[in-house]
Amino acid sequence: MADAETPVIEVKGLEAYYGRRRILKSVDFSVNRGEVRVIMGGSGSGKSTLLRHLIGLNRPAAGHVRVLGIDLVEAGTAEYLALRRQIGVSFQGGALITSLDVEDNVALPLREHYPELDDNTVRIMARLKLEIVNLGGFQHLMPSQLSGGMIKRAALARAIVMDPKLLFFDEPSAGLDPVVSAELDELILKLRDALRMTIVVVTHELESAFRIADTITVLDHGDILISGTVDDVRNSPLERVQDLLNRRPRDLVIDADEYLRRLTEEDAT
Numbered sequence: 188m189a190d191a192e193t194p195v196i197e198v199k200g201l202e203a204y205y206g207r208r209r210i211l212k213s214v215d216f217s218v219n220r221g222e223v224r225v226i227m228g229g230s231g232s233g234k235s236t237l238l239r240h241l242i243g244l245n246r247p248a249a250g251h252v253r254v255l256g257i258d259l260v261e262a263g264t265a266e267y268l269a270l271r272r273q274i275g276v277s278f279q280g281g282a283l284i285t286s287l288d289v290e291d292n293v294a295l296p297l298r299e300h301y302p303e304l305d306d307n308t309v310r311i312m313a314r315l316k317l318e319i320v321n322l323g324g325f326q327h328l329m330p331s332q333l334s335g336g337m338i339k340r341a342a343l344a345r346a347i348v349m350d351p352k353l354l355f356f357d358e359p360s361a362g363l364d365p366v367v368s369a370e371l372d373e374l375i376l377k378l379r380d381a382l383r384m385t386i387v388v389v390t391h392e393l394e395s396a397f398r399i400a401d402t403i404t405v406l407d408h409g410d411i412l413i414s415g416t417v418d419d420v421r422n423s424p425l426e427r428v429q430d431l432l433n434r435r436p437r438d439l440v441i442d443a444d445e446y447l448r449r450l451t452e453e454d455a456t
């Protein structure tokens with residue numbers, strides 16, 4: 188396992204493809220313990236693809252991904268499962284199971300990874316996490332009875348139920364009003380400070396990114412444009428970074444090679 192000095196995430200030369208299309212182009216990326224790293228970038232820039240590689244859901248076409256000291260390319264199944272117990276993931280949309288109430292949704296990873304735990308212990312652990320995300324008392328509601336912000340918080344409670352060292356959060360603010368979104372930002376900072384988690388957040392929301400980030404990585408068409416502090420990113424002289432910060436669309440500029448490739452490419456099987 189990693190010591191206190193080693194980055195929690197180390198990625199070197201990561202390449203990713205869907206079919207023959209290269210999505211990530213030799214990405215180098217590292218995240219230090221205890222920081223909130225925000226991954227930003229336009230739609231289709233490769234943020235979710237990078238996240239999937241960091242969680243081990245996708246295998247790199249080239250390069251290495253080391254998480255909490257474990258090389259995901261080389262790890263065997265047992266090592267990977269041990270690692271997954273230390274990683275929390277909250278996907279876009281919440282992905283709660285509609286037939287289970289909030290408490291059973293939150294308890295799910297515990298039941299899956301620690302089947303030997305008795306029901307009472309599982310219940311207490313789930314409720315503790317519901318308290319942390321301000322859903323204390325709502326444990327018996329069904330997902331269909333929750334607001335958008337409550338769904339995100341329940342998904343977050345589920346992601347942290349096993350006290351992960353590392354938390355991945357995909358689009359926490361998507362579809363939320365600004366007040367609820369700001370509450371969620373505060374919650375992310377609370378997890379970093381009170382539970383000392385390292386947190387990687389993918390977001391489109393600039394305001395939220397600047398509020399929660401210790402460091403920011405900006406992706407653009409599968410390349411990292413910049414990784415640095417909030418000030419580094421704000422003051423970046425790179426035109427593409429400023430386009431993103433000022434919401435100037437770049438995708439209207441047609442890349443002739445890419446356009447031709449799309450027209451002529453056979454479907455991957």
Ligand SMILES: Nc1ncnc2c1ncn2[C@@H]1O[C@H](COP(=O)(O)OP(=O)(O)OP(=O)(O)O)[C@@H](O)[C@H]1O
Nearest residue numbers: 205206210228229230231232233234235236237391
């Ligand atoms: N399963 C898949 N099969 C084929 N292509 C995919 C798949 N998933 C994503 N892509 C393509 O890969 C590119 C990068 O997608 P990705 O979802 O990583 O981007 P993103 O930055 O997360 O975008 P968004 O902000 O819109 O969610 C996009 O062009 C997308 O269409």
